[in-house]
Structures are given as C-alpha cells and as structure tokens.
Amino acid sequence: MNKREIVLKAILQQGILPLFYHDDVAESVGLVKKLYKAGIRVFEFTNRGDKAAIVFKELLSVRDREMPGLYLGIGTIKNREEAALFADMGADFIVSPIINPSVAELVNEAGLLWIPGCMTPTEIYHAQEYEAALIKLFPANILGPGFMSAIRDLFKGQLFIPTGGVDIELSNLRSWFNSGVCAVGMGSKLIDPKNADGLEEKTVLALDLVKQARQK
Numbered sequence: 748m749n750k751r752e753i754v755l756k757a758i759l760q761q762g763i764l765p766l767f768y769h770d771d772v773a774e775s776v777g778l779v780k781k782l783y784k785a786g787i788r789v790f791e792f793t794n795r796g797d798k799a800a801i802v803f804k805e806l807l808s809v810r811d812r813e814m815p816g817l818y819l820g821i822g823t824i825k826n827r828e829e830a831a832l833f834a835d836m837g838a839d840f841i842v843s844p845i846i847n848p849s850v851a852e853l854v855n856e857a858g859l860l861w862i863p864g865c866m867t868p869t870e871i872y873h874a875q876e877y878e879a880a881l882i883k884l885f886p887a888n889i890l891g892p893g894f895m896s897a898i899r900d901l902f903k904g905q906l907f908i909p910t911g912g913v914d915i916e917l918s919n920l921r922s923w924f925n926s927g928v929c930a931v932g933m934g935s936k937l938i939d940p941k942n943a944d945g946l947e948e949k950t951v952l953a954l955d956l957v958k959q960a961r962q963k
C-alpha cells in the first residue's frame with residue numbers, strides 16, 4: 748500500500764477526522780496529545796493563521812518523538828505555494844476547502860492524499876478528474892445529508908467526508924452515515940482550542956458514537 752492508501756485506510760477506520768487551528772505551539776501540542784491518548788491516529792491541523800507553519804513543524808517533530816502511528820495532515824490549503832510548503836515539511840495529507848488543479852497536481856506528484864472541498868456535482872466531477880479518492884463535502888452544515896443522498900448514485904464508489912457543523916450527536920452522525928458518507932470531519936463541535944478540559948473523554952465518546960452510527 749502506498750502512503751495515500753495507508754492514510755485513506757486510517758481515516759476510514761477512524762471514521763472521524765478531527766481538525767483545529769491554534770497559534771500557540773504548546774497549546775496545540777497539548778491538544779493533539781489528548782486526541783492521541785483518546786485513540787486518534789489521523790488528525791488535520793488547519794492553515795488558518797500566520798503561525799500555522801511554525802506550529803505544524805513542531806507538531807510533526809513531537810509526533811516523530813512521542814506519537815508513533817499518528818498521521819498529521821494540513822487543511823485550508825488553497826494554492827500550490829501553501830501545498831508545497833507543507834508537503835515539503837512532511838505533511839501526511841493535504842485538505843482543501845476548494846478544488847485548485849495546481850494543488851491537485853502537486854499533491855498527486857508527491858504521492859499524498861488530497862482531500863478537496865466540493866459542494867456541487869460539477870465540482871465533484873472535477874475532483875474525480877484529479878483522482879480525488881476522498882472528497883470533502885463543504886460546508887456540510889449548508890448541504891446536509893440530503894445532498895449526499897441525492898448525489899450518491901451519480902458517483903458510485905466515490906468516498907465522501909462531510910465537514911463543517913458536524914456534531915457529536917448520534918442522530919446527526921447516523922443521518923450522515925446513512926446518507927452514504929465514509930467518515931466525518933469534526934472541528935469546533937469536538938475541539939475548543941481555547942479549552943482542552945475534557946477533550947480526551949469527548950473524543951472517546953465521539954469515536955464510540957461514530958461506531959454506533961455506522962452500524963446498520
């Protein structure tokens with residue numbers, strides 16, 4: 748299995764892709780360590796502030812020392828320069844809120860998983876043209892599970908991960924998995940970057956609810 752397939756398999760197994768941005772290195776490391784202790788093995792840091800590169804670099808080195816088996820990806824990647832910066836730094840996968848062909852080309856050349864953001868059938872078609880094995884439905888809180896049910900049969904075999912407003916709530920998770928998605932992206936409903944209290948317990952609960960939501 749190549750790197751792309753290994754990371755994709757890890758996301759499918761975990762069922763959740765936690766994500767956050769924080770501009771403080773120590774706080775970010777503390778949050779990721781709590782997620783890791785709760786069983787998270789794939790995580791997305793978002794490029795949503797001017798400290799993103801500094802923090803991500805440190806997360807990668809702490810991971811190499813202390814969190815074996817953790818795949819670290821970078822999100823909110825909108826152009827080739829950003830993709831190159833983080834791919835060269837050692838990102839395990841690249842997530843975008845959009846489709847930018849020059850990002851797709853670079854990430855595919857690097858042999859990494861590219862997860863583009865789509866909200867229309869046309870965008871999904873274009874993402875497939877750039878070999879997107881996993882497509883992020885974004886903003887998921889606007890689209891809803893109904894969108895996924897409506898387009899599912901048009902794109903048989905395509906894997907989808909809704910992101911944006913996904914809640915740690917069984918009926919919400921069940922409606923997404925019943926609509927045909929393979930995992931969910933979860934940011935602010937799981938992680939409050941300003942308050943790490945209870946994050947480990949909350950993550951264990953979220954992993955368990957996803958397991959329940961996936962059971963037919």
Ligand SMILES: O=C(O)C(=O)C[C@H](O)[C@H](O)COP(=O)(O)O
Pocket residue numbers: 766793795822823824842843844864885910911912913932933934935936
């Ligand atoms: O930055 C990106 O690339 C995005 O795609 C946006 C974020 O992933 C979502 O905004 C997370 O939404 P919440 O789970 O509601 O916090």
